[in-house]
Amino acid sequence: MMWIYEKKLQYPVRVSTCNPRLAKYLIEQYGGADGELAAALRYLNQRYTLPSKVIGLLNDIGTEELAHLEMIATMVYKLTKDATPEQLKEAGLEPHYVDHERALFYHNAAGVPFTATYIQAKGDPITDLYEDIAAEEKARATYQWIINMSDDPDLNDGLRFLREREIIHSQRFREAVEILKEERNQKKFF
Amino acid sequence: MKQMPKEYYERLEELQAVDFALVELTLYLDTHPTDYQAIQQFNQLAQKRRQLKKQFEAAYGPLEQFGHSYSNYPWNWDDTPWPWQV
Numbered sequence: 001m002m003w004i005y006e007k008k009l010q011y012p013v014r015v016s017t018c019n020p021r022l023a024k025y026l027i028e029q030y031g032g033a034d035g036e037l038a039a040a041l042r043y044l045n046q047r048y049t050l051p052s053k054v055i056g057l058l059n060d061i062g063t064e065e066l067a068h069l070e071m072i073a074t075m076v077y078k079l080t081k082d083a084t085p086e087q088l089k090e091a092g093l094e095p096h097y098v099d100h101e102r103a104l105f106y107h108n109a110a111g112v113p114f115t116a117t118y119i120q121a122k123g124d125p126i127t128d129l130y131e132d133i134a135a136e137e138k139a140r141a142t143y144q145w146i147i148n149m150s151d152d153p154d155l156n157d158g159l160r161f162l163r164e165r166e167i168i169h170s171q172r173f174r175e176a177v178e179i180l181k182e183e184r185n186q187k188k189f190f
Numbered sequence: 191m192k193q194m195p196k197e198y199y200e201r202l203e204e205l206q207a208v209d210f211a212l213v214e215l216t217l218y219l220d221t222h223p224t225d226y227q228a229i230q231q232f233n234q235l236a237q238k239r240r241q242l243k244k245q246f247e248a249a250y251g252p253l254e255q256f257g258h259s260y261s262n263y264p265w266n267w268d269d270t271p272w273p274w275q276v
Contacts, residue, residue, distance in 0.1 A: 005254065005255075011210070012203060060217055064217075074274035
């Protein structure tokens with residue numbers, strides 16, 4: 001297994017102002033149940049046992065999710081890097097600060113640490129792909145809820161890009177289901 | 191941290207735009223492997239991408255390492271800025 005890191009973001013990330021409260025919401029997409037870490041780990045783990053016709057898709061979407069994880073991390077970093085401890089406290093980030101200072105950590109917006117129980121791998125191809133479609137739709141909804149909470153136009157530009165990517169991924173997974181159904185229907189049983 | 195010129199951002203965005211089309215085409219072709227026109231477009235953009243990468247790296251240093259880019263002397267892979275610093 002080998003990935004080559006490229007020293008650039010998938011899409012530019014800009015923020016208008018230091019805003020630790022938005023960072024607190026955004027961490028949901030970093031270490032939350034439907035976040036980018038969960039997505040990358042879900043697909044890159046499922047791909048080993050899925051039928052060959054859909055492995056490439058899982059491999060490539062899983063890889064793109066790692067790029068999204070870096071975008072989220074960049075947003076959180078930029079929203080908090082200049083914040084004073086007082087500002088972090090006002091944003092409700094004091095429990096995070098006492099444990100991690102300004103370091104990022106894989107937990108959700110409520111501070112619950114990341115767990116592998118957020119992802120599934122059943123070994124049944126259609127079941128796993130339905131799980132993946134649902135995961136993309138949940139991530140899309142989460143992006144919408146964060147955008148609804150945000151008044152930062154620069155940040156929202158990046159968030160809208162990520163929201164649109166979830167729609168594309170969901171669409172591609174739906175096509176993968178159809179590919180497997182077609183393959184199944186071609187098999188002859190006597 | 192190094193201040194990057196306006197041109198850095200323009201050329202980075204140019205590369206990001208081509209790469210976006212390549213990511214889109216990759217996922218699309220994963221489920222539509224016999225779309226000849228899409229494959230033609232993919233190969234054209236892949237070629238353009240190689241040129242853009244070469245030009246970008248000549249101005250701003252390596253984008254990839256592990257041997258996927260060349261290095262200046264001294265080793266310049268770990269020079270700032272990292273992606274979250276721009």
